Amino acid sequence: MTDWTDPETFATALDRAATREKGSYFEDFAEGETIEHDPGLRLTRSGAEQWTSQTLNHDPAYWRSDAAEARGFDEPPIHPDYLLAATMGPSVEDLSEKGGYFLGRDDVRFTQDAVYPGTELHVESTVLATRTSGSRPNYGIVTWETRGLDAPGGETLCTYERTNMIPRREPIETDGGELEDTSATDPEDDPAPDLPEDLLAPDGEHFEDFETALEAAEERADAAVAYRHERGRTMDAVTVAELPLSTLNTARQHHNEAAMAHSPSGEIVAYGDVTRSTALGHARSDEATWREVGASEERFHDFVTVGDTIYGFTRVLEADGGPGPSHVGEVSFEHVAFDQDERPVYSGTRTALIERRTER
The missing domain is CATH 3.10.129.10 (Hotdog Thioesterase)
Structure with a gap:
């Protein structure tokens, strides 16, 4: 009788067996x-x-x-x-x-x-x-x-x-x-970053605060409303492996260390929606968010692995106090998640209804 668990026999069986993909x-x-x-x-x-x-x-x-x-x-x-x-x-x-x-x-x-x-x-x-x-x-x-x-x-x-x-x-x-053109360039030949001279932060978390900050930026020759969030979240086994599996995400990238050992990341990586949600969680902690409307232009720029710490950066694009419930206004944001090395790992635009401090 064949002993299928004999190491040599089993290795031979694995070599001969087809993989159900x-x-x-x-x-x-x-x-x-x-x-x-x-x-x-x-x-x-x-x-x-x-x-x-x-x-x-x-x-x-x-x-x-x-x-x-x-x-x-x-x-x-x-x-x-x-x-x-x-x-x-x-x-x-x-x-x-x-x-x-x-x-x-x-x-x-x-x-x-x-x-x-x-x-x-x-x-x-x-x-x-x-x-x-x-x-x-x-x-x-x-x-x-x-x-x-x-x-x-x-x-x-x-x-x-x-x-x-x-x-x-x-x-x-x-x-x-x-x-992409991967030829080496002299850093001194790179153009200076095309950023506004002044980056303003809103004074609070309500719609009026975002609206006022945007108005202040418009009054200046070269300004934008953009700020970073203090909190960070270090990726661990729960966020990298457990959370994606709890959503039935079967991608090996998030839970199979052996399969990922020879990949470009060299190890398992975070589910993009974990990175996204963490960055937006940081942003929402500085907003009086009433409802989420939607998002677009979401891009994932680099790997996030166990031990990386995710921070958030926000730019306010527009504040619209037009039609809708009187106690909220619509605000559009651009969010960037970045790691401990200040390396962008996610970006996207988002629209949310933000509560007013007082009703119109």
Whole structure:
């Protein structure tokens, strides 16, 4: 009888055995195809609180009933950052588990005022575009629109567009047209940073504070409203491995040290939505945020690994006190997450409704 656990026998068996692969190759995607991702998450209070606590999103409306009621919610709802991560997580096995760079996400929209614990999430994606990578013959580029839906009712809860590099089954010849110029340059030849002379910070967290700061910047010849947030969050095993797995994100990049040992990062890396949520948590701690509207132009610039500390930087783009509830105004921001070496790792624009200090 064969002893399959004998080390030499087992090594031979591994060499001869076929691998049942997970994930999809570039060639598997067809423009216009809709993919239903199974399973989806049942959104729970404990899951949302784990996500928000670990990423320093401590808005009391998502924790306490009295604060939720004052904000117009029936009970503490699911935080939008967790909803977004829980929508992307189940899509990974079908779309990007094979690996490849996460190139960006656009048109993030939250279509309901509130999503409550107990919601059963169904996720589906439509292939919007596929194209060749001019610089990487082993990869193609795919863009999807992904939707998080209330499974019983079918109502849309959030949507976004995501673009990834995806491995090919067979490499193709390319002209190298997208390769960056990596030739060395003399630092003295680099142009000076094109920054405003004055960077102003708002005096408070309410809509009027952002509006006043923008008006002050406009009155100066060369100024912008931009500031950094004091808090930092060091990535650990919970944020790098546990949080993505809790959203059903099966990407090996976040939990398989052996597979990542010979990758460009050399180790497991943080889920982009953990980095994003941490940076936005820092920003929201300096805002009287009432509702999230959406985000766009989200880009992930470098690896984040265990031991890296994530900080936040914010630039205020616009404050609009126009139509809408009288106690809030709409503010657009640009956020940058950076690490302990002041290296940008995430950036994106975001729009939120910010409470006024007093009603109009």
